[in-house]
Amino acid sequence: MQAYxxxxxxxxxxIFxxxxxxxxxxxxxPPGFRVIELKRYINDGLKKDKVSDADVSDIFVDLDVEGKGFVSQQVFVKEMTKLPRKEAFESAFDMKDFNRDGMLSAKEIQDAFDLVGVDKERSAKFFKQVDTNKDGKISKAEFMKMV
Incomplete structure (x- = not known):
């Protein structure tokens, strides 16, 4: 995952x-690009003259998660890698859900952690942190909050 x-x-x-x-x-x-630089990049650099100002603004707003009026390199890279990372976490959840009930039990977490050499104490701590509603199981929604 880290290599990916x-x-x-x-x-x-x-690209940034x-x-x-x-x-x-x-x-x-600022230490990042503003909507005007993004517009110039799309229109002049990519030669995409059919992208409207409104569409460029929408793209920018999606990237400007800090609301600073510019997108730093760190934020840009994080936002651009978010979807693949989310898909990787969803796949990890599905692989750990050994009984396919859509939930991860403490045993399933422990079994998964055993495979990579993580001790029971750390596994239990992880489970307790992620099981936010304290129902004794981790739902996919709870698991995905880590992303």
Missing amino acids: IANAESKWRP NNIMSFREAGEDG
């Missing part, structure tokens, strides 16, 4: 730098 994330990050960093290259020469700005 590192690989994804190495792919998104150059390309977007930043559409800042006007000599123009001061």
Whole structure:
């Protein structure tokens, strides 16, 4: 999983730098791209002139999760790798749900952790933290909150 994330990050960093290259020469700005640089990148860099200003603004709002009016490299990479990471966590949940009831029991968590050499104490601590409604099982929704 860590290798996958590192690989994804190495792919998104150059794109961030390309977007930043559409800042006007000599123009001061924040430590990240603004909607105007994203628009220039899409329209001029990618030659996508059919992308409306409203669509570019929507894309930007989705990326500007901190609401700062700019997207830093760290935020950009995190947001761009979020969906694959989410899918990986969903797959991990399904693989650990040995009895296929849509929930993870303490035993299923312990069995999964045993496979990778994690001791029972850590497994129990993990289970207690993730079982937020304290029903003795971890739902997929509880598990996905870790993402």
